Amino acid sequence: MIQPASMIIGTGSCAPDKVLTNSDLEKMVDTSDEWIKERTGIERRHILETEKTNSDLGAxxxxxxxxxxxxxxxxxxxxxxxxITPDSFFPSTACGVQAKIGAKDAAAMDVSAACSGFLYGMTLADALIRSGQYRNVLVIGSEVLSRFTDWEDRTTCVLFGDGAGAAVMTESDGTRGLLSSFIKSDGRLGRLLYLPGGGSTHPATHETVDQHLHTIRMEGREVFKHAVRTMVDAAVHGLEKGEVHSDDIDLLITHQANMRIIDAVRERLKLPEEKVFINLQEFGNTSAASIPLALDQARREGRIRPGDKVLLVAFGGGFTWASGVVQF
Ligand SMILES: CC(C)(COP(=O)(O)OP(=O)(O)OC[C@H]1O[C@@H](n2cnc3c(N)ncnc32)[C@H](O)[C@@H]1OP(=O)(O)O)[C@@H](O)C(=O)NCCC(=O)NCCS
Incomplete structure (x- = not known):
């Protein structure tokens, strides 16, 4: 029996009020509500108001x-x-959150692992708590993807949305907590999903703006294949490490990118539909925010009860992939 070192004692989430529906997108690019729903499962996404920033949403x-x-x-x-959509290169978005919530003297840093970022953050938080470095660690996934989306590219602009989710982690009471976490990467595949401009490779110039280098680029079909394979790999290894059988999982929360990816992962893990939490139709793909947003919603809707074992699985640009088994 695994003895967890850390546990989640609180969750929260925040989504902007403004909503962009599939029919709104029909007026912007050559697409249809039918295509988006059938190919992705997404119906709406939330878009942050222009006067607000990532750290407002995270706070x-x-x-x-x-x-x-x-x-x-x-x-x-x-x-x-x-x-992956910080307020600025530096200072970190975490420092922005620290100031906005008034967490006096707290250490603050960003974690860049795209859609796997929240599970990378949970893994780091667990290690910090396990080592005795810190007692209460706040892990946030927060994204404003709408500001880095090419609104003229129908292959990507229908997919993404804005949002934030957070969890407070502290020392485990011995009965519940993070039973395992698993994080991996393969940087050779980075160019299948990336944002080319603005860094030291292509610093911002008029040309980089004209070439749309400051927005997300993706080879959707290739990403899809890797997403299914690596999420199943992460789930299997996470379960093994946590000494948990898939039959004992009460709820599966995957990164919310595409309904067909979620279905493929669920089928390979042989889990029934009722054990999978999905809010993709409402928020689209919110990258690092997707898992904590779904986790908080699932808790508030009573889908997670004391004693339940929840399997979290993610995949993202990098490529990165990750899983976590949490006993509540
Ligand atoms: C992006 C994605 C939804 C595209 O679905 P797909 O079934 O693979 O579609 P394809 O890319 O093969 O495109 C099929 C056709 O639809 C068209 N199409 C693409 N986007 C479209 C849109 N928004 N509306 C209408 N048609 C569209 C394509 O141009 C293509 O047309 P063609 O056959 O005439 O060339 C899918 O590949 C996907 O979800 N990939 C993974 C994305 C992901 O998870 N990213 C984040 C990981 S963290």
């Missing part, structure tokens, strides 16, 4: 998670923000 989710944990911001020792 909103963080405050809800801290309240749910019964703590105050001053109790947070370390803030990890998983994101």
């Amino acid at each position: 909103c989710a963080a405050e809800r998670a801290i309240e749910d944990a019964g703590l105050k911001a001053k109790d947070i020792d370390c803030i990890l923000v998983a994101t």
Whole structure:
């Protein structure tokens, strides 16, 4: 029996009010509600108001998670923000959140692992708690993908949305917590899903803007194949490491990218449909925010009860992939 070192004691999430539906997108690019629903399962996505930033969204989710944990911001020792759409290169979005929630003197840093970022963050939080470095670690996944989307490219613009989710992790009480986590990468496949411009490879110039280098590029079909294969791999290894059989999983929460990917992963793991939580139709792909957003919604809807074992699985640009088995 695995003895967990850390556990989740509170979750929170935040989505912008503004909604962009598939029929709104029909007016912007050559697409249809029918194509988007059939090929992805997405119906709507939320878009952050122009005057707000990633750290506003992250701070909103963080405050809800801290309240749910019964703590105050001053109790947070370390803030990890998983994101690929930061407020700026530096300072980190985590420092923005630290200031906005008033987590005085907390350590703060960003984690860049694309859609696997939240599970990378949970893994780091677990290690920090396990080592005795920190007591309460706030892990946030927060994204404003709408600002890095090419709204003229129908192959990507229908997929993404904005949102944030957060979890407060602390030392396990010995009965519940993170039973296992598994994180991997393969950087050779980075060019299948990336944002070319703005870094030191292609610093911003008029030309990089004209060439649309500051928005997400993706080889959808290739990404799809790797997503299914690596998410199944992450799930199998996470279960093995946590000494948990797939029959004992009460709920599967995967990264919410495409309904067909989620179905393929569920089928390979031989889990019934009722054991899978899906909110992709409402939010689209929110990258690092997708798992904590779904986890918080599942908890608030009563889909996760004390004692339940939840399997979290993600895949993202890098490529990165990850899983976590959490006993609540
Ligand atoms: C992007 C994705 C939905 C495309 O679905 P697909 O079934 O693979 O579709 P294809 O790319 O093969 O395109 C099929 C056709 O639809 C067209 N198409 C693409 N986007 C379209 C859209 N928004 N509306 C209408 N038609 C579209 C293509 O141009 C292509 O047309 P063609 O056959 O005339 O060339 C799918 O590949 C996917 O979800 N990939 C993984 C994405 C992902 O998870 N990314 C994030 C990982 S974290």
